[in-house]
Amino acid sequence: MARYIAQRAIAFIPTVLGISLLVFFAIRMIPGDAITAMLGTEAGMLTANQRAALEEYFGLDKPLYEQYLSWLGNLLQGDMGYSVRHGQPVLDVILARFPVTLELAVMAVLIALAIGLTFGVLSAIFHNSPLDLLGQLFALIGLAAPNFLIGTLIIYVLSVYFGILPNAGNYVELTEDPVRNLQQLIFPAITLGFAFSASVMRMTRSAMLEVLGQDYIRTARSKGLKERTILRRHALRNALIPIVTLVGVETGYLLGGTVIVEEIFTLPGIGRLTYNAISQRDYALIQGVTLFIAMNFVVINLIVDFVYTLLDPRISYAKQH
Amino acid sequence: MQNNIKTLDIPKKEPGFARRLLRSPSGVVGILIITFYLAVAVAGALGLTPHSPLEQNRLERLKPPSQVYRMGTDLYGRDVASRIMDGATNSLRVALASVFLSGTVGTLLGAISGFFGGLVDQIIMRVMDVFFAFPAILLALLVVVVLGPGLNNTILAIAVVYTPIFARVARGPTLSVREMDYVTSARCVGASDTRILLRHVLPNILPPLIVQVSLALSWSLLTEAGLSFLGLGTRPPQASWGVMLSESRALAEMAPWLMIYPGLAIMLGVLGFNLLGDGLRDVLDPRLRGKR
Numbered sequence: 001m002a003r004y005i006a007q008r009a010i011a012f013i014p015t016v017l018g019i020s021l022l023v024f025f026a027i028r029m030i031p032g033d034a035i036t037a038m039l040g041t042e043a044g045m046l047t048a049n050q051r052a053a054l055e056e057y058f059g060l061d062k063p064l065y066e067q068y069l070s071w072l073g074n075l076l077q078g079d080m081g082y083s084v085r086h087g088q089p090v091l092d093v094i095l096a097r098f099p100v101t102l103e104l105a106v107m108a109v110l111i112a113l114a115i116g117l118t119f120g121v122l123s124a125i126f127h128n129s130p131l132d133l134l135g136q137l138f139a140l141i142g143l144a145a146p147n148f149l150i151g152t153l154i155i156y157v158l159s160v161y162f163g164i165l166p167n168a169g170n171y172v173e174l175t176e177d178p179v180r181n182l183q184q185l186i187f188p189a190i191t192l193g194f195a196f197s198a199s200v201m202r203m204t205r206s207a208m209l210e211v212l213g214q215d216y217i218r219t220a221r222s223k224g225l226k227e228r229t230i231l232r233r234h235a236l237r238n239a240l241i242p243i244v245t246l247v248g249v250e251t252g253y254l255l256g257g258t259v260i261v262e263e264i265f266t267l268p269g270i271g272r273l274t275y276n277a278i279s280q281r282d283y284a285l286i287q288g289v290t291l292f293i294a295m296n297f298v299v300i301n302l303i304v305d306f307v308y309t310l311l312d313p314r315i316s317y318a319k320q321h
Numbered sequence: 322m323q324n325n326i327k328t329l330d331i332p333k334k335e336p337g338f339a340r341r342l343l344r345s346p347s348g349v350v351g352i353l354i355i356t357f358y359l360a361v362a363v364a365g366a367l368g369l370t371p372h373s374p375l376e377q378n379r380l381e382r383l384k385p386p387s388q389v390y391r392m393g394t395d396l397y398g399r400d401v402a403s404r405i406m407d408g409a410t411n412s413l414r415v416a417l418a419s420v421f422l423s424g425t426v427g428t429l430l431g432a433i434s435g436f437f438g439g440l441v442d443q444i445i446m447r448v449m450d451v452f453f454a455f456p457a458i459l460l461a462l463l464v465v466v467v468l469g470p471g472l473n474n475t476i477l478a479i480a481v482v483y484t485p486i487f488a489r490v491a492r493g494p495t496l497s498v499r500e501m502d503y504v505t506s507a508r509c510v511g512a513s514d515t516r517i518l519l520r521h522v523l524p525n526i527l528p529p530l531i532v533q534v535s536l537a538l539s540w541s542l543l544t545e546a547g548l549s550f551l552g553l554g555t556r557p558p559q560a561s562w563g564v565m566l567s568e569s570r571a572l573a574e575m576a577p578w579l580m581i582y583p584g585l586a587i588m589l590g591v592l593g594f595n596l597l598g599d600g601l602r603d604v605l606d607p608r609l610r611g612k613r
Contacts, residue, residue, distance in 0.1 A: 015454060019455075140595065142540075144589075148547060290459060
């Protein structure tokens with residue numbers, strides 16, 4: 001199994017290189033030069049010599065491929081550059097925000113799994129019953145409602161009917177005050193988990209329906225196994241593979257794609273950091289943060305591959321032989 | 322001798338595509354919703370809105386829904402219903418253009434990748450993998466940053482995100498189609514690669530792509546609204562459901578209609594395309610056929 005995981009990890013290397021290329025060149029395609037972006041209006045006061053000196057200092061006078069290689073070399077040593085706006089190394093800025101997004105993503109995944117798996121399994125067991133229809137209706141609405149609408153609605157209901165403003169900007173860390181921290185994160189997590197639970201529910205339902213029609217389920221029944229055991233040991237376990245794929249992909253997205261929800265609930269996470277970096281034209285930070293998010297995605301894909309082998313030993317066996 | 326001939330039960334002809342789609346409840350509801358959405362968008366494009374979607378009227382600010390303003394007015398006294406209609410036009414324009422772009426480019430890339438295999442396949446699919454590693458909204462944001470905000474760049478951003486998905490969906494069936502006898506025969510009679518690809522491969526990989534088009538339209542509606550919500554898509558004063566929803570945030574307590582109607586519009590549009598996608602999948606996916 002270790003060999004299988006190693007093979008998968010090696011297979012990701014071209015993807016990782018591609019990601020770094022894409023991010024590097026995309027940022028360089030942004031109109032305007034980097035010096036002006038760093039200094040803002042003050043760049044206009046530079047003399048030609050000063051500008052040339054700055055360009056030499058930042059390596060901007062070198063050919064593009066040399067710039068890329070030295071950037072890549074620095075990356076491998078954990079140096080993502082320096083964020084001018086934050087006055088800190090990019091990696092420090094990112095790592096300071098990451099726990100918020102990570103916590104938010106984990107909570108959203110837990111909510112989605114709790115709702116999605118329960119309703120999905122129930123829907124499949126009671127196929128075509130009123131309960132199933134209700135579950136499917138829920139899934140349709142969940143998939144159609146954008147998270148910025150759910151978030152706006154939640155804030156509206158909370159403020160108008162309960163007089164609460166979820167966060168007015170003062171984010172409290174988990175280690176500082178766990179209760180307040182959870183109070184601040186629960187509503188954004190519900191917002192994110194809602195749509196996600198709808199896709200988990202649909203996937204669970206269809207995977208369970210397919211598995212429940214298999215011969216081995218009939219065999220298990222005819223052996224006289226308890227229905228509960230059949231569902232847990234035989235049906236759900238086999239239905240889990242597509243669900244794990246879905247959860248993996250969605251978690252990868254949640255670790256970088258929560259821009260809108262973090263913006264609505266004013267949470268200082270990676271998403272909001274990205275959004276601000278973009279609106280402030282902080283190129284080093286945009287570059288670092290997009291790379292960081294894409295790398296998260298690759299790592300999660302690796303974890304998903306690993307979980308596959310736990311769920312279904314045939315996978316690593318088949319790939320090796 | 323004659324007596325040995327058995328009559329064969331000729332299976333009843335399977336009902337046609339349209340008839341089967343109309344038999345699927347989600348397909349029917351989806352078609353109805355989309356027809357309504359199209360009608361509203363076309364009316365908006367033709368300027369058939371009850372009031373001007375852009376004209377400001379200081380005396381009629383934040384009026385609740387009434388006989389004159391069916392969905393109320395916004396902070397600048399503009400008619401919400403007219404802006405919803407104009408928003409339908411804009412969102413439809415973005416959705417159709419971006420899905421057309423990504424569908425064409427993605428399908429061609431996927432079909433070429435699957436058809437030729439080998440190094441071409443490796444290169445194309447590795448590049449697609451790179452795009453897959455970015456969360457959709459982030460990739461769209463990145464494209465908008467590079468190109469600048471605006472309607473056309475929103476279209477491009479959504480197309481960039483969706484191209485790899487079409488490529489992946491097109492590649493799979495191409496792999497099995499290229500092994501078919503009719504492809505071999507076409508090659509035997511001297512058909513060129515281009516001809517085989519366009520005349521024999523493409524028509525036979527269409528079903529999963531058609532389902533994907535419907536889902537892509539729903540997703541691009543959501544993304545256009547999301548980008549506009551962040552202020553990076555359609556720019557004000559142009560009406561977009563995302564812009565309207567974003568503007569409603571500060572006023573939701575005073576004027577909930579500003580939030581409710583654009584929200585419903587987005588949900589209905591997305592729901593319509595999702596339902597149509599479900600219906601199409603029931604009809605076109607051979608694995609599901611006959612199961613219901």
